[in-house]
């Protein structure tokens with residue numbers, strides 16, 4: 214069962230003040246998840262979750278996470294700037310980019326973010342552009358397939374991210390020779406895993422590598438970053454991941470592999486996005502039209518511009534009809550207004566009877582939701598609203614206007 218974190222009365226009250234569509238975030242849920250993650254890894258003295266800013270790049274959300282002891286992982290100079298302005302200190306910011314522009318490395322160096330290099334070739338590039346810092350992390354890609362038992366989770370060999378084992382060892386050796394003093398190791402091998410086994414299995418691989426690095430290069434890593442990848446089940450039926458079990462699984466491998474090899478000092482970092490935020494976001498949208506052809510289409514006032522995942526990945530997002538949650542079921546498609554036939558939030562879905570004016574909650578939109586938005590068809594990005602712990606709603610980003618959309622254009626005056 215997926216139950217909205219907001220009641221119909223609360224939404225009715227909000228929509229009087231803020232027009233739909235909007236992304237709504239649940240402060241209480243965000244804080245609870247951050248605390249659960251920190252508790253699950255509290256056995257590791259240096260543990261830190263560096264929230265993946267790309268998932269939900271809103272300063273208010275980042276500030277909540279900062280208050281809960283999290284840092285941030287940034288992919289671009291704009292995310293770095295946002296994080297810096299929010300007040301994250303150097304040690305609370307990591308920079309995991311790829312195909313990076315020189316000025317981005319320079320800015321990461323300027324604010325003291327920990328750089329995680331995607332490519333072996335980046336070592337020379339970074340050195341030439343702004344010199345090597347004292348501390349560096351390298352991103353590993355083992356190639357092949359990443360499997361849990363007989364289940365193939367992903368295909369690292371097809372991934373553009375990270376470096377081979379050979380490059381990794383060559384890289385650490387060179388960095389040590391060049392005077393780098395503190396080292397980290399990072400890998401992201403599978404996305405949205407809904408199994409408690411992903412992190413422990415990945416951790417075991419990285420822990421074994423850490424031991425080899427010590428034996429072969431006499432390098433003791435300071436941190437191992439398990440990155441993102443812990444997923445949420447977007448469907449209503451299946452079990453969600455259990456972060457306590459996951460934390461314990463990582464600990465068992467830590468105790469088995471690292472501690473006996475004199476590497477028990479290593480800090481574990483994570484870079485979760487989806488697990489931290491997805492369930493704590495709803496896209497709230499109103500029904501504008503019903504259309505009957507070969508199917509019944511429910512046209513809503515949001516579209517793929519506000520939530521791209523269904524169009525891009527054919528991803529399932531659960532929908533609740535807040536105005537008629539227990540009505541008789543009918544099979545419909547829920548669609549947006551873009552001139553694209555993949556602009557569908559649900560296909561052939563059985564939902565309680567929907568009429569024009571109903572309010573729908575699209576679930577699990579708190580991560581990789583608003584942030585993947587774009588402006589096709591001149592559609593504008595929505596507002597973002599925080600449901601605060603005291604039950605009141607606060608606007609944390611206003612909706613885009615036509616003037617915002619036109620603001621980068623030269624040669625015409627679009628003022629109405």
Ligand SMILES: Cc1ncc(COP(=O)(O)O)c(C=O)c1O
Pocket residue numbers: 265267268286309401404405440441442443484485486487488580
């Ligand atoms: C480098 C990096 N770290 C962390 C994340 C967060 O992943 P997730 O939201 O699946 O936890 C991503 C997602 O794209 C990523 O690219």
